[in-house]
Amino acid sequence: MMRCTVYPVVGRSFHKSSISCSPILNFIWQRNSFSISAGACSSNNYKSATDSSPLSGLESVMLEYIFGKKKATQVAHSIWKHVVQKGDIVVDATCGNxxxxxxxxxxVADKSCTGRVYSMDIQETALQNTTSLLDKLLDPDEKEIVDLSIKCHSKMEEVVPRGIMVRLVAFxxxxxxxxDKTIITNSKTTLLGMEAASRIIASGGLISLLVYVGHPGGMEEYKMVEEFASRLPVNEWICCKLQMLNRPLAPIVVLLCKR
Ligand SMILES: C[S@@+](CC[C@H](N)C(=O)[O-])C[C@H]1O[C@@H](n2cnc3c(N)ncnc32)[C@H](O)[C@@H]1O
Structure with a gap:
């Protein structure tokens, strides 16, 4: 049996009453049968919740992830696309490659040039790799909207101009x-980064995390992420995760949506 639970997540407009608790979708796969059921929602509330959710339209990408045909990064990108619009300001907290x-x-890139991507990493190699990828694939106007910094994400508020609220922060x-596998995110600075992200995220925005548990320190970091998310007040945040229960080392998608 393969079992995967998707906990509630909602985007630009929220239906607080219908989805404030308990799973919204349960996917259960057993011997060639597949079912999707609505957790505690009535069918009307379930429909209105899914109509306005960034998960709407993402069912197929999630199933492809569940069945090992899509990577967690692809699922994350699809969810971001449902939240982010042209002209938005967003943060890549770990720019890597x-x-x-x-x-x-x-x-976010559009003709008005209001969109902006603030990207950071603690290692020079990551900034070089990101720069060469952008140089290769973007035209000069698009590259203009990227602000790359060598910076720990715990200090993202030093990069994003004061008073600016962002639509997405992705870790x-x-x-x-x-x-270098020894240069790695860790619980302490990731927690500070999440706290900073929670202060600058706009209403209707998303903090997205891809968490890996297979390396030393990964499980501890994941536990911290889960604990942080669990503590966020339910009247201000909707927090959920997409986790494969019988693929314990698969990356976990954690979504913190600001109401
Ligand atoms: C999995 S990679 C990111 C992949 C990247 N987003 C991409 O699209 O290729 C994780 C990155 O986090 C960076 N990192 C580790 N600790 C960090 C911190 N405190 N602040 C910012 N970046 C950090 C690492 O240097 C590494 O490049």
Missing amino acids: GYDTLAMVYM NLGYLPGG
């Missing part, structure tokens, strides 16, 4: 793929 930054540029935790 630049793929998340690139995806964000495509989401892709762990080490740089293809890089």
